Amino acid sequence: MVGSEGTIRMLWLQGASCGGCTMSILESGASGWFDELRQSGIDLVWHPSVSEQTGDEVVELLEAIRDGRERLDLLVLEGSVARGPGLTGRFNMLAGTNRSIYHWLLDLAPLADYVVAVGSCAAYGGIPAAGINPTDAVGLQFEGSDIGGALGAGFRSKRGLPVINVAGCAPHPGWMMESLLALTSGDLSADGLDAVGRPTFIANHLAHHGCSRNEFYEFKASAETMSERGCLMEHLGCRATQAVGDCNQRSWNGGGSCTKGGYACIACTSPGFESAQNYLQTAKLAGIPVGLPTDMPKAWFVALAALSKSATPRRVRVNATADHVVVPPGRAGDKRRP
Amino acid sequence: MTRITVGPFNRVEGDLEVRLDIESGRVTRAEVTAPLYRGFEQILEGRPSLDALVIAPRICGICSVSQSIAAAAALRQAMGIAAAPNGVLAANIAHAAENAADHLTHFYIFFMPDFARDVYASHAWHSATAERFAATKGSAARDALPARARLLEIMGLIAGKWPHSLAFQPGGTTRAIELGERVRLNAIAASFRGFLERVVFADKLENVLALSTSDELDRWREGRAGDFAHFLRLADALALADLGSGPGLLMSFGAYHDFNGARFRAGVRTSSGEVHALPSDGITEDVSHAWMHDTSLDPAESRTVPDADKADAYSWCKAPRLAGEPVEVGALARQAIDGQPLITALLASGRSNVRNRVIARLIETARLALSIEHWIKGLRLNEPFCDSSASAADGNFVGLVEAARGSLGHWLAVRSGRIERYQIIAPTSWNFSPRDADGVAGPLEQALVGTEVGTAGARAVGIQHVVRSFDPCMVCTAH
Ligand code: SF4
Ligand code: SF4
Numbered sequence: 001m002v003g004s005e006g007t008i009r010m011l012w013l014q015g016a017s018c019g020g021c022t023m024s025i026l027e028s029g030a031s032g033w034f035d036e037l038r039q040s041g042i043d044l045v046w047h048p049s050v051s052e053q054t055g056d057e058v059v060e061l062l063e064a065i066r067d068g069r070e071r072l073d074l075l076v077l078e079g080s081v082a083r084g085p086g087l088t089g090r091f092n093m094l095a096g097t098n099r100s101i102y103h104w105l106l107d108l109a110p111l112a113d114y115v116v117a118v119g120s121c122a123a124y125g126g127i128p129a130a131g132i133n134p135t136d137a138v139g140l141q142f143e144g145s146d147i148g149g150a151l152g153a154g155f156r157s158k159r160g161l162p163v164i165n166v167a168g169c170a171p172h173p174g175w176m177m178e179s180l181l182a183l184t185s186g187d188l189s190a191d192g193l194d195a196v197g198r199p200t201f202i203a204n205h206l207a208h209h210g211c212s213r214n215e216f217y218e219f220k221a222s223a224e225t226m227s228e229r230g231c232l233m234e235h236l237g238c239r240a241t242q243a244v245g246d247c248n249q250r251s252w253n254g255g256g257s258c259t260k261g262g263y264a265c266i267a268c269t270s271p272g273f274e275s276a277q278n279y280l281q282t283a284k285l286a287g288i289p290v291g292l293p294t295d296m297p298k299a300w301f302v303a304l305a306a307l308s309k310s311a312t313p314r315r316v317r318v319n320a321t322a323d324h325v326v327v328p329p330g331r332a333g334d335k336r337r338p
Numbered sequence: 339m340t341r342i343t344v345g346p347f348n349r350v351e352g353d354l355e356v357r358l359d360i361e362s363g364r365v366t367r368a369e370v371t372a373p374l375y376r377g378f379e380q381i382l383e384g385r386p387s388l389d390a391l392v393i394a395p396r397i398c399g400i401c402s403v404s405q406s407i408a409a410a411a412a413l414r415q416a417m418g419i420a421a422a423p424n425g426v427l428a429a430n431i432a433h434a435a436e437n438a439a440d441h442l443t444h445f446y447i448f449f450m451p452d453f454a455r456d457v458y459a460s461h462a463w464h465s466a467t468a469e470r471f472a473a474t475k476g477s478a479a480r481d482a483l484p485a486r487a488r489l490l491e492i493m494g495l496i497a498g499k500w501p502h503s504l505a506f507q508p509g510g511t512t513r514a515i516e517l518g519e520r521v522r523l524n525a526i527a528a529s530f531r532g533f534l535e536r537v538v539f540a541d542k543l544e545n546v547l548a549l550s551t552s553d554e555l556d557r558w559r560e561g562r563a564g565d566f567a568h569f570l571r572l573a574d575a576l577a578l579a580d581l582g583s584g585p586g587l588l589m590s591f592g593a594y595h596d597f598n599g600a601r602f603r604a605g606v607r608t609s610s611g612e613v614h615a616l617p618s619d620g621i622t623e624d625v626s627h628a629w630m631h632d633t634s635l636d637p638a639e640s641r642t643v644p645d646a647d648k649a650d651a652y653s654w655c656k657a658p659r660l661a662g663e664p665v666e667v668g669a670l671a672r673q674a675i676d677g678q679p680l681i682t683a684l685l686a687s688g689r690s691n692v693r694n695r696v697i698a699r700l701i702e703t704a705r706l707a708l709s710i711e712h713w714i715k716g717l718r719l720n721e722p723f724c725d726s727s728a729s730a731a732d733g734n735f736v737g738l739v740e741a742a743r744g745s746l747g748h749w750l751a752v753r754s755g756r757i758e759r760y761q762i763i764a765p766t767s768w769n770f771s772p773r774d775a776d777g778v779a780g781p782l783e784q785a786l787v788g789t790e791v792g793t794a795g796a797r798a799v800g801i802q803h804v805v806r807s808f809d810p811c812m813v814c815t816a817h
Contacts (some may be wrong), residue, residue: 016376018813019351019500020399027490032483044474048348051475052451055344055796082376093373095345095355127376127396131384133643134377158718170399170501226512227724252499254491255522260496261725262512262670266392266694268502277385279392280504321720323514328675330650 005245007043008184010074011065011108015047015101016092016128016137017079019118020170022049027253028173039161040181042074049130059097066107074180075112075157077140080121080128081150084136105140105150110133114183115140115157116164118176120268123165125149130274139165145271161190165197167244169268174250175202196271197242207240207265210248213255219312220305221320226280231321232264234289237280240265241293339366342796344807347805349448349473351400352812354770354807357652360791361774365801368779370770372816375629375654378461381641382760386731387413387752390760394748395502397762398814400443402501403436405742405748405814408762411737412750414508416730423597424723425510427713428496430601431523432511432592434713435492436500440742441669441699442489444809445565446471446482449696452802454570457794470568478565485533491526492710493518498571503648510724515717523714531707540564543704550679552687555697566700571694582785582804584690585664588671589768591616592749593740594709596716601709602740605675606660607691610716611682613675620661621747623763627772628656637749637761638734654816655796657771657780659761666690666781667744667768668808670698678705690785699809718809731757741765743811764814782808 029036037044046053046061055059064070081102082092089100096256097104098188109115117140120126124144128137139149141163146151149163156162166179179199182188194203208217216222216231223230232238240247243265248257256304258265264280267273292301315327345355359367378397382390392407395402407429414421421429428741451473460465470478493500496511505512515523531543539546540563549555559567573579592604605613622635629651634640645651657664665671670690673681680701684694730752737748744765751759771780779787782805791798 014353015351016374018397018399018402018501020394020402022400023501024817026447026483027487030484031480034479034483037474046348047474048346049354050447050474051348052455054348054802055346057797058346058348082374085489085644090646091375091377092642093355095347095373096343096355098345099584127393130393131381132377134380135375137376169396224726225726226507226509226723227514227738251494253494253497254488256494256498257497258504260513261496261503261515263498263504266504274393277389279389323724324516324720 003191007041008073009071010076010180011045012047012076012078013104014099014314015077015079015122017083017119017121019049019078021078021176025173025176028299036177036291040184040274042180042184055096062097062104062108065111068111072108074114074183076118076127077105077122078118078138082128082135082137083150084134084267087136099247102150109151109155109157111141112157113159114161114164114181116166116179117141118166120167120169120184121170122274123167125216125274126169127274142196142271148333160241161252162193163197164188164193164199167198167269168193169273172247172250172252202246203244205244205246205249205268207243207245207258207269208250209246210244211240211259212248213259216316216320218308219316220309221316222232224321227262228321228323229323233282235282236264237266237278237282238264239267239291242291243267243270245269249331276300313318344796344801350453350810350812351398352815354805354810354812356801358786358791358801360795363790363792365786365789365791366500368783369652370772370782371653371782372655372770372812374812375644375816377642377644379760379762382757384711385749385757387755387757390750390757391504391507393765394762397647397764397817398633398811399501399614400440400811401436401741401743401814403433403497403503403506404739406503406506406745407433408737408739408746408748410506410508411739412735412748413730413739414734415735416750416752417508417728418731419508419725419728420462420509421508422725423520424717424721425725426596427716428511428515428723429506431446431710432492432496432505434594434710435489437742438487438703438706439489441703442482442486444699445696445703446478447674448809449806450478450569451476452799452806455799457799461614462573467568467572470565481533481537484531488526488635489530494521495523507724507727509727510722512724514723515719517719520714520717520719527707527710527714534704534707536699538564539566539704543707546704547701551683555680569696572746573696574642578693579688579691581789581800582692582807583688584666585781586689587660587663587665587783588674588746589616589660589665589667589739590675591738591745593672596713602672602676606665607671607675609648611686613677617661621658622662623656623658623761624774626775627651628653637734637747638751641759642760642761653772655767655771657774658768659774664771664774664778664780664784665768668695668698669702669763670695671744672740673698673702694805695807743809743814744768762817763817764811766808766810766812766815769808770810770812770815814815
């Protein structure tokens with residue numbers, strides 16, 4: 001999809017957002033995000049955090065797009081769509097326009113070749129939709145896992161695609177850039193999205209894949225309190241066996257991930273993650289975690305867990321409840337160097 | 339008199355609307371609107387108290403660590419525990435990295451691009467400034483964004499990821515740092531120092547921090563390369579010291595506590611330069627011009643209940659006051675109250691202004707780089723990073739910290755392990771507050787008065803400089 005001037009025109013808007021998705025994507029690119037965009041042929045026609053144009057210059061641009069005088073290839077939204085109070089959108093006005101972001105989006109979305117929701121807010125409602133959802137916040141095309149949202153189930157952008165949901169809170173910078181570039185190169189089609197609109201190249205993985213605690217998981221050798229090295233699933237709320245994302249297969253901020261950081265995956269790529277409670281404690285029924293892997297019979301899981309617990313090497317068992325390695329790898333009985 | 343509206347107001351965190359009355363080409367009255375409300379305090383009510391660690395950071399993507407440590411501080415008080423000493427240092431390192439990254443983002447991405455605008459094209463300095471700082475196109479972002487990303491690798495080691503980490507717990511931080519990781523932290527700190535000394539200051543940090551008078555600063559910048567000296571020359575050419583004078587009172591809750599107390603001291607500074615202890619019970623929030631129901635002035639007792647149709651209201655932001663007065667918060671306040679020599683000297687000749695707000699941020703960045711090096715050395719790798727938490731007792735608790743943009747408070751009421759009330763007063767709630775019941779304007783509203791707009795109206799670049807000199811975070815403001 002190369003536009004008539006040879007550049008892809010991208011407009012980025014923020015709804016009821018924390019700005020964290022932008023903070024994340026600003027980490028992208030070896031010589032900075034702006035250079036990366038240029039190299040990729042993307043012209044950032046406006047972004048609230050980084051563009052020079054302000055005030056009426058922006059209003060003129062938005063009106064030109066709305067009136068069809070300016071082309072729009074990619075429309076990106078960060079943040080949920082606050083529809084309240086009473087569908088007026090007044091909890092989130094676009095300053096200087098006397099018009100809500102909600103209503104601007106209703107105008108602009110049908111004009112874009114592709115509409116991309118970055119972050120779980122724009123995709124599903126996210127954190128602003130938690131609890132009593134004070135602002136009637138929804139995602140662009142989903143409300144939690146229910147299709148609909150601000151634009152409606154039937155919405156298709158000009159190229160015939162539903163909203164592409166780059167979920168996560170915040171999403172990895174790579175998820176956002178790779179999704180945008182896969183769209184512009186024509187490699188991401190409706191077949192490449194899962195049931196809740198997430199690109200499958202991200203959503204076909206689980207956050208659990210590649211976690212540095214996998215060996216502890218195998219033996220159900222579990223951390224009991226925060227900062228211990230064991231698996232975080234049994235006691236400390238880890239939901240990575242049910243949450244999609246290649247989180248533990250790439251590096252966050254040069255080498256991290258949630259579970260590497262010592263705390264549980266809270267499934268921030270899942271619709272409705274904001275309605276969970278007691279995130280860092282595993283909910284259990286009769287001593288068995290409620291949130292077991294979704295594609296495995298529960299009885300097998302319990303049987304395997306009992307077996308592997310009984311076969312746990314001492315090294316794994318001891319290290320699981322320590323905050324640094326107490327028993328190093330090596331064969332039983334090996335002598336350490338003096 | 340004409341009335342103009344400025345917005346959308348970008349290159350701030352979030353969006354902002356400003357309405358200005360203009361007479362004879364100058365601003366005579368300003369009204370500041372926070373146009374976004376999400377209702378975090380309502381969302382938090384009724385949840386298990388520890389859920390604040392998941393929800394509160396997501397108020398803000400640019401200062402999520404600050405929000406985390408404010409929530410953790412309030413919860414720590416509720417649990418009656420102390421954090422593991424290593425956890426205190428690791429949290430300081432990560433928090434300082436966020437603070438420094440925010441100052442870089444402000445300087446390079448939000449603030450400086452305004453000097454590249456065409457309106458300045460006739461000035462001799464314009465072409466070099468535009469080449470360096472033009473929004474998204476200037477050469478500076480190619481230096482600053484990778485340096486920022488490298489600095490934030492501290493988060494990969496200590497916090498797992500940024501923004502929005504759960505590593506900051508009441509008992510400390512959740513990842514024990516090993517020897518190889520300490521070495522990597524040192525390497526990141528060294529590359530951050532390298533960036534500051536090569537690109538920002540073109541001098542050793544120690545030399546920059548030895549400057550202690552206005553004259554020394556002027557002599558230092560003569561003929562010096564680096565982006566700080568570039569800014570200082572622009573500031574003089576455009577008389578930015580005469581622009582955007584604040585309300586006079588400055589406040590800091592005190593930042594980066596360790597075993598020697600706060601790295602940057604807490605207090606209140608009057609316009610005559612005296613520094614007093616922070617009056618612990620003097621903080622109120624007035625809603626007379628906010629789209630909010632009146633519940634209580636005291637953040638420990640009040641709730642947040644929107645009223646979108648309220649007469650005379652013009653912002654989702656409440657009006658925080660200290661002993662009834664509006665106060666300015668931020669790096670300038672922090673450094674002035676801490677007695678940093680150069681900032682003290684610059685304030686001796688007047689109030690806060692566009693120039694000294696920016697200088698204070700960069701001076702603080704240099705101090706943070708040294709502090710990060712110091713705290714990394716202080717980690718004792720064989721000792722714990724996180725002590726176990728306890729359950730939160732019933733009662734009222736408070737977490738007071740400093741975010742990059744100034745004083746941040748979380749007021750938490752717990753009942754039976756759940757959040758009964760939660761109130762947040764963010765830095766920009768102070769700086770960009772609306773009027774109070776007495777009609778007293780907030781700090782930015784005061785600072786805009788007198789700004790020259792000439793015939794440019796809403797496009798007047800002076801307004802842009804004044805607003806952005808505060809480094810507003812509008813997503814925090816009303817939350
Ligand atoms: S998805 Fe998360 S990071 Fe992105 S705007 Fe929403 S709360 Fe912020
Ligand atoms: S901590 Fe979570 S992601 Fe890691 S192995 Fe355990 S269940 Fe999987």
